[in-house]
Amino acid sequence: MSKLKTKNQNTIYYILYTIPFILAFLERTVFDLGPNVELLTSAMILSAFTLNRKWTFALTFLVIALSDRVIGNSKILLFTWSGFLIPAFFSSSVVKTLYSKFDIQHSRKIFTGAFLTTLGISVNILFYLWTNFGVWLLDSFGMYTKDLKGLILCYINGLPFLKNEVFSSLLFIPIGYFVIEAVTKILRNLNLNKNSRFQESS
Template sequence: MKNSINLRFGILVAIILVATAFRFLAVVAPTLSNFSPVGTIALFGGAYFTKKYWAFVVPILALWLSNLVLNNVFYKQWYPTFSFGFEAAVFISFALVVLVGIVTLKKVNVTNLLGANLLGTLVFFIVSNFFVWTAGKIYPQTFDGLVSCYTMALPFLKNTLMSNLIFSAIMFGAFEYAQSTSKSLQLQ
């Protein structure tokens, strides 16, 4: 029993780490901005980790470590324009998407997964862009500035939703298939 729990945990972490590597696509293909498995990683953790603190810890740690590499190696000139508040907003948004996964994916099926992806994408979009607006560095802190912030972020919303749907099909499909072929990955 304990070995199967450890195996399941290890497989979940491995899938998240492999998916995290795909965040580096944006470095080699800048047109894929916001085309990333980040939202799916959050939903995946929320859906499958039995101890829910791991649902937050593992995905957030994967995001943080990949941010360290992306921000310090690839985006040295870009990153300083954003503040700690922006970074915190991304992690708060990400944690909320984990929560969406916990609440909506108690039973993983296509309908629930589509709903979780739509809701998770919208939560991330609304919360993260609200924090971008409140920082006051890019958009004026007026109603027009808020509308402008969300309007300018719409192209990113499309890429985020598309990537969430594609990575969800891959990650959830792979784990569901693995569970169906290995009793040691199934919850008792």
């Protein structure tokens, strides 16, 4: 009975932790929040903190694959997919390695929220550098010359999109983190109350 109960509890937590990916999929396919205002990076970073590498990579891949089936993709598919999937693969290890080096008892939640947000912004910058390199490399419209000047111009033109991506991480990662923490605490308290009532009745 206890094993079944634990399994049900774990299922609830997994559902909770996958909600950001569901929202990321819907944002890409149903309610676009604006050019490069996206939820997938936030979902990935939150998953790296709450789940493991396998789940983070699989859910990120699933969102990209399914949403691209709906909205289509472009010739820089290799750069956009890898721009998400490479961080998804390594982010869990980065979170666990760096986070374990800090032992801050006071304001730990605030520190964690800031740490995850900083990591998200780092992913945004890497995505910007990588995908804009792809835009420059595969440019078939003659927008950019195939030299350093053309590459720099491509990066300059991409800055407004980077701004929106960074804004997304600054807003959605802290909100997502504190919501998940609050709901997790509520679920744990409910479970403790149920256990205490069960012990009293027995």
